[in-house]
Amino acid sequence: MEATLWFTLIAILVLIAISGFFSGSETALTAASRARMRQKEKGGEERAKVVNQLLQMRERLIGSLLLGNNLVNILASALATSLFLVLFGEAGVVYATLVMTLVVLVFAEVLPKTWAISNPDSFALRVAPFVRVITLVFGPFVIAVEWVVVRLLRLLGVDTKNTPILSGQDELRGAVDLLHMEGSVVKDDRDRFDGLLDLEELDVEDIMVHRTNMLSIDIDEGAEAIVEQVLKSPYTRIPLWQDEQDNFVGVLHAKDLLRALARVKGDVSKLDIMGEAIEPWFVPDTTNLKAQLNAFLKRKSHFALVVDEYGEVMGLVTLEDIIEEIVGDISDEHDIDMKGVKTEPDGSVIVDGSVPTRDLNRAFDWNLPEEEATTIAGLVIHEARQIPEPGQGFTFYNFRFRVLRKERNRITSLRVTPVR
Template sequence: MDAVSTQLLVVILVGLIICSAFFSSSETGMLSLNRYRLRHLVKKEHKGATLASNLLARPERLIGVILIGNNLVNILIAMVGTAIAERYLSEWAVIVVAPIALTLILLVFAEVTPKSIAAIFPERIAFPASYVLQPLLLLLYPFVLVVNAISNGLARLAGIDLAKAKLSDHLRPEELRTVVDEAGELIPDHHQGMLLNVLDLEKATVEDIMIPRNEVIGIDLDDDIEDIMELIRSTEYTRLPVFEGDINNVVGVLHLRNAARFIQGDNSTVTHDSIREHCSEPYFIPESTPLPTQLMNFQQQKRRTAIVVDEYGEVQGIATLVDLLEEIVGDFSTDTAEDSEPDITECEDDWFLIDGSTSIRDINRQLGWTLSTDGPKTLNGIIVEYLESIPDALVSFEVGNYRFEIVELTETRIEKAKVLEISLQA
């Protein structure tokens, strides 16, 4: 390099530092790209995104070409920097000062600064860099293959097969939940809640949303016509199960819009057979059916109401499409029966008065609690399971971080109880 002027060597050194900064920033930028936004831009036929996506399809080749280029440039920087130093420094200074100075220059101008910028603005760096890296990969392809072959061989010695290993871009439900939680202003709170409810749907079964059999309102064909007609006229529900004597003997489901077909005058014109004739076939489902599966089943079967049975075929309750959809979008029922008295009422000192039939999932959702949903599905169930019997008097006890006080009970169930999250008092 003795024939090359110092000025030209400085220009070459600056150019090589810029090239090193390019490789460093392109590596960080390419690997920092949001893969989901990248796929969106590819669908929009963004040229830079398409090139970047093609390069990231084989990350080992992308990293190979970047590192080959970066190392070649850094070697040239060392050579040119040493040549410049030899013209101004003594021999010992060249050995001591030049490496330190070049290391600082490379760290600041070719590593830390460009990589920091690329990490903050990956698209601005990666997309333009793709136009350079794509042809450079073709040019250095033989060298990249050799480097990758050696690298894969060393990895196999360590028990890792890089050729078969692939980066997974798929999000687990827990990770997707975090993404939705962190979306902030990008997603309105109501929509955010709906998305989270959809993710929670996998954890719930029909048993979690069904109306228990003791709360089911239906038509018993063993009753007098007068009683049946009074029920039809006063009910607030659109569909009623029809059974004979016992709810386990369900013969159909009556849609009240069909009632006009057999009510043609006073009650004397109505018969049990006419009611039975205008019922639709009952639709039975197992109580253990996951809610996403049941949602699809409702759609495929064109049904809105199902009779829930256990493993022995005993009717456990009723599940409706409305109840299932409310798990996603929240309450939109306008039934006055449901609005007459809230299931959960806030009391003093962070206590809550809760109806015994309230589901644990509803309690957790409304109060942000973490009561276990693996066992009993209602507050009454949790209390009875813990006490192993229905108490004879009002009692108080603690389960985990929650304190329970029974307020009202009958011989068969806990009607109301007050519950306190103890951790709030700490």
Template sequence: MNDLPPGLLFALIGLLIIISAFFSSSETSMMALNRYRLRHQARTGHRGAKRAMELLARPDKLIGVILIGNNIVNILASVIAGAVFTRLYGEAGVWYATAALTLVVLIFAEVTPKTIAALHPEKIAFPASVILRPLLWLLTPLVRLVGSVSNGLARLVGVEAGKESEAEHLAPEELRSVVFESGALLPTKHKGMLLNVLDLDQATVEDIMIPRNEVKGVDLDDSAQEILQQLAESSFTRLPVYRGDINKIVGILHLRRAAQLLRDGPERLTAESLKTHLIEPYFVPEATPLPTLLMNFQKRKHRMGLVVDEYGEVMGIVTLEDLLEEIVGDFTASPVPSDDEEIVEQGDGWYLVDGGTSIREINRTLHWGLPTDGPKTFNGLIMEHLESIPEGNISLYIQEYLIEIVEVSDKMITSARVKKER
């Protein structure tokens, strides 16, 4: 080495610094790759993504070959630099070489290439994989030796190399954060739908059902004229049919079948003839999670379920439309035009809310956070906090929400005003 000209040695040091920069940038870019985007690109046939996935399948081997190569070139560069500076400056040259090479390696072989690789991982990792894959095969014996020692040390602290990391899978909360941070990549409406799908597991049938007191059905004990008038005025496609009490369900009537029955004349409408056109009822426990209900609706080809409690009492009904609105929001117009809206804005942040309105509907409409882990209706929430039916118009706070009771009946709070103060 002492016989080689200094210019050639400096050129060799420069080449080694470039190689070191390659290894440093390769390591950072490979580790910075978005694994989910990488899988998508590999499935679409991207060659660079496929090579990168093969290398990342065993990160211990990948890191091993990169660090082996990086350390070899750095040590070789330091040896050559020491020899050159010693020849030029004598014994002090060792210190000059150390200081100069440290500065050069930090700037040109570490900080700069790693910064670029972190900002543009795919542009660095995919081309680098062309070199790293054959290099891994070439250095396999050395990589295995180093890997076996390092894996043994890792096992001492409870880490199993090659085992799939939990970080490879997203928890629902993490997936929700990914959707939130997607920015302009997802339209706002699509983002809301994805978040609603993730929130389905947090709700049950009881949260979205139409309560029993609001259910419209056909009582077979009524006269034929009363049943006919009810069918003519109904704004619903399907109606539960019962005898005397809704707990005595006979079946579900589709108005299309009723129309077929009436085609031959109203006199054909009798309780017995109506029973022949009924669909078998589908009963749903009130604690059924919404994803389970959706799968059951799809499997059984149902669009309506009768919600029952643990004692078998009918609590209300749930429809496919109610379930879909939990995902896509309100997409159906009110079947009967009415001025009796459940939530009415009154200005200055106040809203007049019907007591029977579900808390989930209030939260969804006003983007609020009223507690949903207890009562399901606005009336129930107020009653739980008061622990009695109020005798007059009083005010109360529930978290940061100021509530003023407007109207009270013998059994429930009919309406109240509410305002979010903070």
């Protein structure tokens, strides 16, 4: 009789240990980094290959582990109940329930899962070969259970095939945001990741230099005046227009102009400006940035004029503008310092109306909406449902906006204050 009791006790302890193995394995394999496992597999680590194979059949993996876990837990509880009945009589049922609840909670759930989550990659590599065997053994039973569950849910009107899942881009964005919150990824790196992921969501209209801010030259001004303007300009490529400012006839590259000057030995009167200009390239304002980036690379061009649905020129976009959406502002010794943003001691920010809302969000880590309008002035007009006058203030999206200056119907300066 005593030997039987000891055998039952040892069996219960073994089953609890097996239950802990199932719990820890489930936590480790679901929390393991698929990216790191993929790199380890490429490095020739066989156990990482097993982990990736298990993660590719995640439903069957989790089902097998749950089946095994429930099986050993129920068996351990049954043995504990029989043991306590022998020791304490009918009161043993209550004692067995209390003791097994505590033991299973601590040693079969919390302890192994905490251990596994502390280093999921290493834990997953160690248990993967054993879990693969378990998955192969329990696989047919799991398939049968899934078949029954799917049909029961179908009877209740639940369609398991059209379950919405996050796209790969959303998963990457969420992972980067989480790592930034934890301190593993700095703000600049997070912004670069977000900029790369946003290329398909943004159109050239969102980043273009607007028509009112473009530097362009009248081809009829004469070669000497054009050369002078090009030399004073900080830009390499300048659009040329003729007769009217919307009639763009070419794009002049400063390097081509210098070569032409060298050929005529500095005699500006002999220059043929139109002969040195290249044909302008027009792109629709609805082109997304990823498509435009690919078009720039394929065409081996860095400059395009943006037109709307009526064919009117709205602005220009360059390859540098798209790259800056990923890496942030790129400045060189010839760039003009655009003093569009000034931080005040009270925490408010003086902003030019033409500053893009997206640039403010990236610079100050704000969350102003970017869908309604491209610039901060456009956002204020959209929300106010009017063209405000200087001195008027509005509060929305947890920010206070006060208009400082206006020219005609354009807001040229405003103060933005986060609401504390």
